[in-house]
Structure formats: C-alpha cells, structure tokens
Amino acid sequence: MHFEFQVEGGNFSKAGTASSQLKKILKQLNVDSRDIKRVVVALYEAEVNVVAHAYQGVIIIDIDTEKIRIRIEDEGPGIKDIDLAMQQGFSTASELVREMGFGAGMGLPNIKNNTDELTVTSEVGKGTNVHMLINFSI
C-alpha cells in the first residue's frame, strides 16, 4: 500500500494531520497497538520537524505485511551537522516552536529510538530527507 501526504512549513494548526491519518490506516489494518505507537510517534516527530524547521514537505509511505517504510522529504534550510542534530538537547528551534511545546532537541533521538532503520540526509539551503523503516513485531 502506498500513501502520500503534504506538509506545510510553519503551520502548527495542521501539524500532525498526516500522522493522525496514518494512525487510522494502521488501526484498520489491525497492526499491533505498540507498533502503531512507534510508527506514529516517529512520523509525528518528523512531521513537526518539517513544520518547525522547513518550508514544505512531502511524506511518502509504503506498507506491506511485515514493515512500513516512510520518507519525509522537505524543502528548507537543511541541516549543517547531522551528527550534532541527532544529539539529544541540540535544537535551533524558534521561540514560537518552544511556545508550542517543542524545541527540546529530542525529536531526532526519539525517531531513532522508535525505528529499526533511520537515515537522515540533507543539503544546506535545499532541504532534508528522513527515511525510516519499522518492522512489525507480528
């Protein structure tokens, strides 16, 4: 199964709509609730990152019986030092993002923690690609 969603940078009122739709889809597919939580928490963190740090993005999802593969590709400022960005506590979030309850530098480490594979690539001035894979436990 294949799904695509658009993400608008800066629009916090809509942040999470893609994750919410994916959650409904996975529930319908009878995926184990713990797996659903890992998937939607990881996607939500990535979705909020596009809203918080980039201009616009697309989420591309492929699901089969054993696993889910998600690509989040955005147009934005990109990440200069990905190793640094992956460290817990590193954040360049704006005051607005902090007021929304985010910007603690915990998102990327939390994505790592919830996925079986994670690859982040980025080009400064162009954008960021986050690829993740989660194997279903049953």
Next chain:
Amino acid sequence: MKIKDIVELLNARVIVGQDQLDSEVGMAFSSDLMSDVLTVETENLMLITGLANVQTIRTAEMSDINKIVFVRRKKVSDDMIRLADENDMILIECDYSMFKASGILYQSGVKPVY
C-alpha cells in the same frame, strides 16, 4: 481511581468526556513539554499539563493518551474540543498549579511513570 474522583479531588471541570466519568486512571505524567511526552512508553496514562493548544491533543493522540488535565486555569479551545471528541478523549480543566494538582493525585495513589 476514577475520573470522577479526580474531578472532585482537583475541584475541576470535565470539558470533554462527560460520559466517561467511570474511566480508570492508574498512572500520570506531568509536563508542559510535548517533546518529553512523546518519549514516554507507558500506555494508558493521564497527562497533566499547562500547555493548552492543538498540539497538546495531537501529542496525546500519537502517544495513546486519552485523558488530559489542564492545570493553571488554562482554557481548552473549540479546536481542541473537536479534536479530542474525534479521539474519544477526556479533557479536564483545573485551577490548581501543576505542582498542587500532581501532589494531590500522587498522595491519593495515582502512580508516576518513573
């Protein structure tokens, strides 16, 4: 402990979920930081927070949290009510500080996550 006991202990108001007053609460987590809430792995937990916006509800949705107490007199907005309704959540407003609300519930037997 049931939601109706919590409402009484905290002198609070149920904004969404009037039909779920008998729902049980075992554990709770207090935080204004959604980044933190998203790292909690425990299931079936109540969130105590002073952050009242749509992302609070979204974060709860992704974390499988369906009970939220808003402390410090924070008001739940119409958008939050709509989203909470869609997800069968219980939203409660409370005038106490986060420390006081958490303290009362802890003393009454609600368990911490860690």
